[in-house]
Amino acid sequence: MDDFLIIDNKKFQSRLLTGTGRHKNINQLIRSIENSETEIITVAIRRLNLDAKKEENILEIIKSKKLTILPNTAGCPTSKEAIFTAELARELTETDWIKLEVIPDSKYLLPDPIGTLEAAKELVKKGFKVLPYISADPVLALELEKIGCVTVMPLGSPIGSGQGIHTMESIKIIIEQSKVPVIVDAGIGVPSDAALVMESGADAVLINTAIAQAENPGIMASAFKLGVESGRQAFLAGRIPKKNIAVASSPSKE
Secondary structure (H helix, E strand, C coil), rough: CCCCCCCCCEEECCCCEEEECCCHHHHHHHHHHHCCCCEEEEEEECCCCCCCCHHHHHHHHHCCCCCEEEEECCCCCCHHHHHHHHHHHHHHHCCCEEEEEECCCCCCCCCCHHHHHHHHHHHHCCCCEEEEEECCCHHHHHHHHHHHCCCCEEEECCCCCCCCCHHHHHHHHHHHCCCCCCEEEEECCCCHHHHHHHHHHEEEEEEHHHHHHCCCCHHHHHHHHHHHHHHHHHHHCCCCCCCCCCCCCCCCCC
16 A cells, blocks of 8 residues: 655655764764665754765755755744745755744743744745744644645644653644644654654654664664554554553453
8 A cells, every 4th residue: 555755745665764963973864864774864954064074965865865855944043044044955965845834932942823824824925835843832833835835844842852752632623634744853762752743643753862862863763654654554553542441352252
């Protein structure tokens, strides 16, 4: 059975998106990319080293592996800066895709809902395919979908915290109401976190720190690949209903 992740009418077999930040070295990054079997990789445009040697240039590595680049506006505290960074990213990467991040909060790194909505409206008008990173706010998610965003990306818990999924009930509402893919992003710490949201019907997850800062990033990338696949298969299979009483697995003959 074909089961593709579809974003902006493009089909992907993998439902695991990965990031490029915080790896200890370029070799670990390459191994993580390969082991995860990801097809979409996000890159923080404002943090790129454009003077890096070709073999250490992240954009060149992604292009060589024929993967989809998802530039992001990480590091932008205002909608104005996010729009400028998105336009720079389009020139640099030759893609209309942008992961929109507007984060003025330097302690908890929580996205600004008003700034995100403002920037998304402007970027959609400019022809961008916007993938907005947001708190797990069902009202905001629906509004972003209405203005033309191609996904919504609610957080599970604060970015890079590894705390796991603290926003599950809100994520479930977003999944239920959304007609665009729901990609859970931020706070996921281990593959079981990814499996949990996939079992609940999320379309994909984006993982960065949990892989990059693991003791063995390559092995962790493989584990996340399996966790995402397992969670998706469980969702498609349909879980048994929860009951308040025990039900014998081997009923007695009547």
